[in-house]
Amino acid sequence: MTSAPANPYFFATLEAWLSHLEVAHPLGIDMSLERITLVKNALGLQITCPVITVAGTNGKGSTCAFLEAILIAAGYRVACHTSPHLLHFNERARLQGVAASDAQLLVHFAAVEEARLRVPNTPTLTYFEFTTLAILHLFAQANLDVVILEVGMGGRLDAVNIIDADCAIVTSIDIDHASFLGTTREAIAREKAGIFRAGKIAVCGDPLPPQSLIDYATSLGCDLHLSGRDFHFQGDQQQWAWSGRDKRFSGLGYPALRGANQLLNAAAALAALSALHHRLPVSAQDIRLGFATVELPGRFQVLPGRPTRIFDVAHNPHAAATLYRSLDSMGYFPYTFAVFGAMADKDIGAVLQPFISLVDYWFCTDLPTARAASALAIKAQLLALGVAEERHKDGGIRCFADPAKAYQEAVAKAGEGDRIVVFGSFYTVAGVMAYRNNLVN
Template structure:
């Protein structure tokens, strides 16, 4: 069978294979293919895990380091519209040709080792980056940490942003179990940064057991601030009079502090000046993280899909000022704590537009409607409507919202991606 020659063909092949490959928790297969690829990085590697906040932390690191003139590789996921969003080299998306070449390289050495879609694409993107002339690589961990395919690389600095309940089927149902999984990216003798203000004891114990250099929020680094500016304090470095990150939201200073702690660890290899930090924070962009679109009614895109993220989203909505009505476009995977998400944000929503997502793992819109009606107080004053797609749910919200109202699109990457795609096609 000949190998595909275009990126869409490759992705279709990997998806068809993935359906037949059982998700086998373990890194032996990935490690074997990594060895055959002779995959290694000659530049510092920063790895970022966490329940929420990892994408924001990666984006801030990339933005600051690019401002400082470094050649930066970033692996981030999932993608909204194009697979290429997952691999950025020097601030630009990897081209189809670069990705096809990387997929060919993995396929050439894979032999009969079965790899899931995620394992295969991770190895390909890591290979692509290792062959690019980079000064630093930033790698976002997908699920958990210990058994994530990214973890076949040894990071120079590891960050765990937050630890909360998510992916219970794979990671366990308590913060202690999940904290242990995320701490799996720590390495002996290397910096292990945790920006969760209340880190699970299991994470601390694991870091100490393997001899990692643990940096804890409040002990080894912290932040302070007023309405105008904020300050970072680390073990041996202070950064004062910083601008707030352009990423909006309650937890962004925790994420920014973790990023600055990582830069403090690497300050001999990758020195960064005050001006570059300020500019990097002010110009950082990350789609779908409390992203407020221009125009009216106000539209907010947020990939909040667990109670911890929904509670932060709710807080951010509360800080926005007055809007007569708030419409929610919401879709979710079946295995999420849907009741917890609805409970966290329900008080801010007047009208629910519920969507079935294009995934076998999705909860149906009618299931979501039953949960909203059971969870939200005074459901009679609120409207609840069901739709087959996020695009239809969004179109309905747009048709009913007044220009001073707001529409918040959340619940899953697929909810936000569906609305992004619909908006993109309506603009063309």
């Protein structure tokens, strides 16, 4: 085990490390691989098992969860790095589906800091860069069969892209993070395709892939698998089927993850596993078991009990449209209550637009980060979209200081036959989840 030297920037707890990293680099997001690559080289970081990297505007977390569940069901030693987390940082590093402990992570935080300090003209690292290196270092020493990596933002310049992917998946492509990635699908697709590697497997699950992605994969000589060309899926009310270039799986049960686009994500995951079959063979039974047991909090997560409660981290227009379709297919509810909070840099009006006719009561919330839009700013967006502040005799739009208070009020007002939708930023869903967990504990 690596021991931390006597240095004021080594910390005894994970919480202290994370607090330090939030202010250690002058920019929260710094799109460059130069600094992290220097520290990676100083660490001697290498991952020798197959690596699957997943990018996309939406569906990344679900696709990673599908891959993880199927590969674990097949008996492989699997690690998965996702971001952001909902309740605990440790969720970002899973080994065999279990979050790494603080003790496991601290060893590798210290290792990254030791390596960073050895680099001439010592570079600073962002929170995401530093923590990604620590998690990758943990994985590199864990004797694994396969590593799954979720891109944080974009692809080409994301921290996880310091590792060469044996198979790279782009799930969906839409406008988000435009100030960093571009303002068109073509530009954004090229950024996401930056995770492709020459001669390696590339999968795109978007049914309308921009030409820029196809052209870049072709220029690299990738083995490119496109939805609708190289793999297909179809289903009825009972089951679904998937077919690829030389494999077919029929009679599949629908994944345990609910939502309008989950078959798109599941199909891309199967395309990747089919292409990797010579290195990581999985059976039809492994696939069925993986889809039946997969879990991912905050993705059209429907809680048991009444009123019906749905948690979803839909925070951009593409994800919001998908959430709307999922909600619309649920059947009749007398009233729908929405608890919503979002980051100020999101297209909040476009996120809210699909729900204007669906939601009866809006509970707008502040969030515990300077990046968030205020509840009053969200209310102004709703008013601009034509929502009446006094939509019903007991109100239509209300503002709250935090998600827990908004959720408490929604529960107090909702009848047993109604539904409550908690959506928007991860902070929104996490705030309500933490409140509910405290009630249980």
